[in-house]
Structures are given as C-alpha cells and as structure tokens.
Amino acid sequence: MTRTxxxxxxxxxxxxxxxxxxxxxxxxxxxxFSDTLQIINGGVEGINLLNLFLENDRVxxxxxxxxxxxxxxxxxxxxxxxxGYGLNSGGAHEVGVMQCLxxxxxxxxxxxxxxxxxxxPARITFYMGLSPELSEQFDIYIKTVIxxxxxxxxxMVEKGEKRTLSEIIDTFKYPSHSTDENTGW
Numbered sequence: 001m002t003r004t005x006x007x008x009x010x011x012x013x014x015x016x017x018x019x020x021x022x023x024x025x026x027x028x029x030x031x032x033f034s035d036t037l038q039i040i041n042g043g044v045e046g047i048n049l050l051n052l053f054l055e056n057d058r059v060x061x062x063x064x065x066x067x068x069x070x071x072x073x074x075x076x077x078x079x080x081x082x083x084g085y086g087l088n089s090g091g092a093h094e095v096g097v098m099q100c101l102x103x104x105x106x107x108x109x110x111x112x113x114x115x116x117x118x119x120x121p122a123r124i125t126f127y128m129g130l131s132p133e134l135s136e137q138f139d140i141y142i143k144t145v146i147x148x149x150x151x152x153x154x155x156m157v158e159k160g161e162k163r164t165l166s167e168i169i170d171t172f173k174y175p176s177h178s179t180d181e182n183t184g185w
Contacts, residue, residue: 003055004038004057004060006039006067007020007061008020008025008039008063009042009097010064011043012169013128014127014129016119016121016122016123016124016130017124018128019063019064020042021043024042024062025140025171026174029159030158030159031156032156033154037154037155038056046099048098050100054104058113061079061114061149063097064118065119065120072120072121074144078118079116101114117141117144117148122183128169135165
C-alpha cells in the first residue's frame with residue numbers, strides 16, 4: 001500500500017509564502033481522504049521533516065516557487081528537477097525540504113516519489129493573508145492539487161459545509177478561536 005503525504009510548507013507571516021499552509025488547511029477542512037493519504041502542515045520545519053520523507057512513498061509539496069513568470073502561475077515539478085528553481089523564493093524552509101531528499105540519498109535510503117505543486121508569488125512580505133493575485137488563483141491552485149491527487153487514484157470526498165479561504169486564513173490570524181489542530185474548526 002503506497003503512503004502519500006500532501007505537505008504544505010511556508011510561512012503564514014509572509015503573505016504569499018503561506019499559500020502551501022493555507023492550501024493544506026483548506027484541504028483538511030473541506031475533504032475527507034483515504035487512509036493512505038495524509039495532509040500535513042509542515043510550516044517552516046524544513047530539515048525537521050526528514051522522517052516524513054523516510055516514512056512515506058510519495059510526498060507532494062505545496063509551496064511558492066521562484067520562476068520568471070506571472071504571479072499566480074502554477075507548476076507541477078518533480079523534485080528531482082528543482083535544483084536552482086528556488087523553491088519558496090528563498091524562504092527558511094526551502095533549503096531544509098530539499099536537504100531532506102539529499103540526506104536520504106546520502107544515507108542510502110530509497111527516495112520517495114516527490115514533486116512540488118508550486119505557485120508564483122506576487123509578494124513575500126510581512127503580512128498575514130494572500131495578495132489579491134494569489135487570492136484570485138487559490139481555487140485554481142486547489143483544483144490543480146485535487147486533480148493531481150485524483151490521477152494517483154486516491155479517494156477523497158467533499159465534506160458537507162465548505163470553509164472559505166478567508167475562514168482558513170482567519171484561523172491562523174486568531175488561533176485561540178481554533179478547536180481542531182489540523183483545520184482550526
């Protein structure tokens with residue numbers, strides 16, 4: 001049985017850099033997934049996520065990516081091709097997540113299948129929330145992630161009441177109002 005993790009990484013204190021975290025929270029709040037798929041908020045943990053890469057067969061990373069393209073453009077790039085692309089536009093977790101894969105290889109363990117579903121940020125600055133450009137693209141970003149998950153034949157079912165992006169962002173702005181550690185609901 002293949003174990004798959006969707007890993008949202010980023011920093012919600014740095015505007016568009018938080019989109020991977022918001023996307024993971026949105027998926028957890030609005031969908032139920034099969035037992036072989038787990039959605040995780042990796043935050044800025046970087047190298048501390050090494051065990052996650054060792055213990056799973058496939059890791060799908062949600063993050064911003066620094067390419068010369070319009071803000072909101074979405075890419076699905078195999079991790080093996082990421083060298084030099086600037087995963088997350090140079091954030092603190094960039095080096096750590098990619099170093100996890102390097103360390104696994106150096107230790108002689110098999111690498112998990114992995115890719116980044118990345119989105120070009122408009123701004124990385126001190127602000128909680130997303131830029132208008134990424135807010136407008138959020139639904140398309142989520143659909144891209146969902147469509148990719150479906151190509152892997154993993155089960156997912158929409159929950160009854162939908163939580164909005166705005167509600168998700170508010171759970172990070174006002175964490176004392178949260179009741180569930182995964183979704184904030």
